[in-house]
Amino acid sequence: MEQTGEDLMERRSGVALWRQVADRIRLGISNGTLGEGGRLPPEITLSQQFGVNRHTVRAAISALVQEGVLRAEQGRGTFVESRKRLAYPITTRTRFSTGLKDQTRARRVNLLRHVVEPAPTRVAEALQLEPGAPVHRLETLSEADGRCVSRGTSWFDATRFPGFADVFVETGSITASFARFGVDDYVRRSTLVSARHADAEDLDTLKLSPGAIVLVTIAINDDLDGRPIQFSETHFSADLVELTIET
Amino acid sequence: MEQTGEDLMERRSGVALWRQVADRIRLGISNGTLGEGGRLPPEITLSQQFGVNRHTVRAAISALVQEGVLRAEQGRGTFVESRKRLAYPITTRTRFSTGLKDQTRARRVNLLRHVVEPAPTRVAEALQLEPGAPVHRLETLSEADGRCVSRGTSWFDATRFPGFADVFVETGSITASFARFGVDDYVRRSTLVSARHADAEDLDTLKLSPGAIVLVTIAINDDLDGRPIQFSETHFSADLVELTIET
DNA sequence: TAGATTTGTCTATTGCTCTATACAACCGAA
DNA sequence: TTCGGTTGTATAGAGCAATAGACAAATCTA
Incomplete structure (x- = not known):
C-alpha cells in the first residue's frame, strides 16, 4: 500500500522525515499554498501528499503546535495560528x-x-x-x-x-x-x-x-x-x- | 567516560547529530574560527569539543567531503577546500x-x-x-x-x-x-x-x-x-x- | 440518533543513528 | 626503523525514527 507522493522527502539525509515535513508545512503556510481558509488538510491527505506515514505527519504537526504555528482540535481538524511574514x-x-x-x-x-x-x-x-x-x-x-x-x-x-x-x-x-x-x-x-x-x-x-x-x-x-x-x-x-x- | 563538550548538540530534535556537527563545522570554516591554517583539528579533538562520539564526527566530515568542503588524507589530517563567503x-x-x-x-x-x-x-x-x-x-x-x-x-x-x-x-x-x-x-x-x-x-x-x-x-x-x-x-x-x- | 470524518492513543516491528571498543593503514619525525 | 599521531574499518549494543494496523474520542451533518 505505497502512496504516490508527488514530491518525496529525502531519506537517510540526516534530517528526520517528520522534521522535513514540518519544514514544508511551515513554508506552505508562509507561501499561502497550504492552509487554505486557515485550515490544514487532514492528516491522511497530508501523509499521501508527502508520501509518508500518518504518524510521521503527526510528529511534524505536533512540533508545529509546540512552535505555535498550528492548533489541533480533536474531531474538528488542524488550524493555522500564524499569518504572513x-x-x-x-x-x-x-x-x-x-x-x-x-x-x-x-x-x-x-x-x-x-x-x-x-x-x-x-x-x-x-x-x-x-x-x-x-x-x-x-x-x-x-x-x-x-x-x-x-x-x-x-x-x-x-x-x-x-x-x-x-x-x-x-x-x-x-x-x-x-x-x-x-x-x-x-x-x-x-x-x-x-x-x-x-x-x-x-x-x-x-x-x-x-x-x-x-x-x-x-x-x-x-x-x-x-x-x-x-x-x-x-x-x-x-x-x-x-x-x-x-x- | 563522558566529555565536557563546551556547547552541546541538540538531541532528539529531528536533525541527526552528525548533520548538526557538519553544519557547525561548515559555519566555523566560513567564520574562520575553525580550520586554522587550512587544517581541521583531529577527529578526537572535534568529538570532545562537540561532545559526541568520534564516529559521529566522522559521519559529519564524510558528508562535508562529499560536498567538496573538506578533503581527508589518511595519516595526515583533514583539510579545508573552500574559503570565506x-x-x-x-x-x-x-x-x-x-x-x-x-x-x-x-x-x-x-x-x-x-x-x-x-x-x-x-x-x-x-x-x-x-x-x-x-x-x-x-x-x-x-x-x-x-x-x-x-x-x-x-x-x-x-x-x-x-x-x-x-x-x-x-x-x-x-x-x-x-x-x-x-x-x-x-x-x-x-x-x-x-x-x-x-x-x-x-x-x-x-x-x-x-x-x-x-x-x-x-x-x-x-x-x-x-x-x-x-x-x-x-x-x-x-x-x-x-x-x-x-x- | 446514526454515520462519516478527523484527531488522539496504543502496540509491535523494522531499520537507522549514536555510542563504545578495538585494531589496521598511513604519514611524518626522531 | 621505530614511534606517536591521524584517518580508515569492523563489530556489537542501546535508543530513536518510521511504518503498520487497530481502536478510542470528539465533532459535524444528515
Missing part, C-alpha cells in the same frame, strides 16, 4: 518600531543583558575606536504582537554615551536613547545579510525549534557627521520576517 | 559579474531553461503588464570559481524584448542583453530578502545537501525612465554567499 524594511533610516508600525499592533524591545566590556576587534574597527576601548554591549529581544521577532546585540562607545543602558531601559528605544545624548538623527551606513541555522542561544531566546533558520544582519549606524555610533548584529527568525531593501 | 553587493546598480569581480577569478551564468509563458499574477504586477501577457522566463545558474553560487528565475516583457533568450545565450550577460535592446543602463528598484530550507530543485541545481539553507531575493529592475524591465527570484547558497547593502 513581517516585512522589515532596511533603509538609510532603519528603526525597529517605525518599520513594523503598519503591520503589527504591539511592539516591544526588552533588554536581556547589559555589560561594559573592552571592544572586540571587529567592534573596535566598526566604531573606529582603539581595540579594547570600553563599550556598552546591549542584548535585546524584539517582540511584535507577542511573537519573538529578533534578537540583537549592539555595541556603543561607552565614553561618548555614558550610562546608555539606563537611558535605554527608561525609554525602551534606541532612537529615543540617542536623542538624550544629543543625537537627534542617525543613518544606516551598511548592512550585511546572511542566513544560518539557529544556534543554541537563538533557539532559547527566540523560542525556535532545532533546525530553524535565522537571518543575520550586521549593521553600522552613523550620526549625521558620518561618525559611527552603533554596531549591531541581529538575528531574525526567518519564518517570521523578511527584509525589504529599497535602493 | 562571497560578499554579494546589493545596490542600485546590482550586477552579478561586476559584483564579484574582485573576489573570484572565473564567473559564469548558464541558461538552464527558457520558455515564453503568460505572466503569472505577481510577475504581471511587478512588470506592470496585463495578467497573462507574454513574458520570457529565464532560469539561470550562476557559478564562480566552479562553485554553484545561485539559481535565478527572471521574467522579461516578451513584447518589448523579442528573442531576449537568444541574445542572452549569445552574450552570457543580462546587462549586455539589455544593451542590445537599447537599454544602456538600469537600476535596482527594490529587493526582498528571506531565507528558507533548500527545496528539491535547489538541492539538485546548486548541488546542496538536504537541510541546507538558501537566501532568497526577489527583485525588480527599472530602466532609467522608471519602467520595470526585469522581475527576478534568486536563490543563493547561504553557505557560500552573504549579501551586502550600502544605503
Whole structure:
C-alpha cells in the first residue's frame, strides 16, 4: 500500500522525515499554498501528499503546535495560528518600531543583558575606536504582537554615551536613547545579510525549534557627521520576517 | 567516560547529530574560527569539543567531503577546500559579474531553461503588464570559481524584448542583453530578502545537501525612465554567499 | 440518533543513528 | 626503523525514527 507522493522527502539525509515535513508545512503556510481558509488538510491527505506515514505527519504537526504555528482540535481538524511574514524594511533610516508600525499592533524591545566590556576587534574597527576601548554591549529581544521577532546585540562607545543602558531601559528605544545624548538623527551606513541555522542561544531566546533558520544582519549606524555610533548584529527568525531593501 | 563538550548538540530534535556537527563545522570554516591554517583539528579533538562520539564526527566530515568542503588524507589530517563567503553587493546598480569581480577569478551564468509563458499574477504586477501577457522566463545558474553560487528565475516583457533568450545565450550577460535592446543602463528598484530550507530543485541545481539553507531575493529592475524591465527570484547558497547593502 | 470524518492513543516491528571498543593503514619525525 | 599521531574499518549494543494496523474520542451533518 505505497502512496504516490508527488514530491518525496529525502531519506537517510540526516534530517528526520517528520522534521522535513514540518519544514514544508511551515513554508506552505508562509507561501499561502497550504492552509487554505486557515485550515490544514487532514492528516491522511497530508501523509499521501508527502508520501509518508500518518504518524510521521503527526510528529511534524505536533512540533508545529509546540512552535505555535498550528492548533489541533480533536474531531474538528488542524488550524493555522500564524499569518504572513513581517516585512522589515532596511533603509538609510532603519528603526525597529517605525518599520513594523503598519503591520503589527504591539511592539516591544526588552533588554536581556547589559555589560561594559573592552571592544572586540571587529567592534573596535566598526566604531573606529582603539581595540579594547570600553563599550556598552546591549542584548535585546524584539517582540511584535507577542511573537519573538529578533534578537540583537549592539555595541556603543561607552565614553561618548555614558550610562546608555539606563537611558535605554527608561525609554525602551534606541532612537529615543540617542536623542538624550544629543543625537537627534542617525543613518544606516551598511548592512550585511546572511542566513544560518539557529544556534543554541537563538533557539532559547527566540523560542525556535532545532533546525530553524535565522537571518543575520550586521549593521553600522552613523550620526549625521558620518561618525559611527552603533554596531549591531541581529538575528531574525526567518519564518517570521523578511527584509525589504529599497535602493 | 563522558566529555565536557563546551556547547552541546541538540538531541532528539529531528536533525541527526552528525548533520548538526557538519553544519557547525561548515559555519566555523566560513567564520574562520575553525580550520586554522587550512587544517581541521583531529577527529578526537572535534568529538570532545562537540561532545559526541568520534564516529559521529566522522559521519559529519564524510558528508562535508562529499560536498567538496573538506578533503581527508589518511595519516595526515583533514583539510579545508573552500574559503570565506562571497560578499554579494546589493545596490542600485546590482550586477552579478561586476559584483564579484574582485573576489573570484572565473564567473559564469548558464541558461538552464527558457520558455515564453503568460505572466503569472505577481510577475504581471511587478512588470506592470496585463495578467497573462507574454513574458520570457529565464532560469539561470550562476557559478564562480566552479562553485554553484545561485539559481535565478527572471521574467522579461516578451513584447518589448523579442528573442531576449537568444541574445542572452549569445552574450552570457543580462546587462549586455539589455544593451542590445537599447537599454544602456538600469537600476535596482527594490529587493526582498528571506531565507528558507533548500527545496528539491535547489538541492539538485546548486548541488546542496538536504537541510541546507538558501537566501532568497526577489527583485525588480527599472530602466532609467522608471519602467520595470526585469522581475527576478534568486536563490543563493547561504553557505557560500552573504549579501551586502550600502544605503 | 446514526454515520462519516478527523484527531488522539496504543502496540509491535523494522531499520537507522549514536555510542563504545578495538585494531589496521598511513604519514611524518626522531 | 621505530614511534606517536591521524584517518580508515569492523563489530556489537542501546535508543530513536518510521511504518503498520487497530481502536478510542470528539465533532459535524444528515
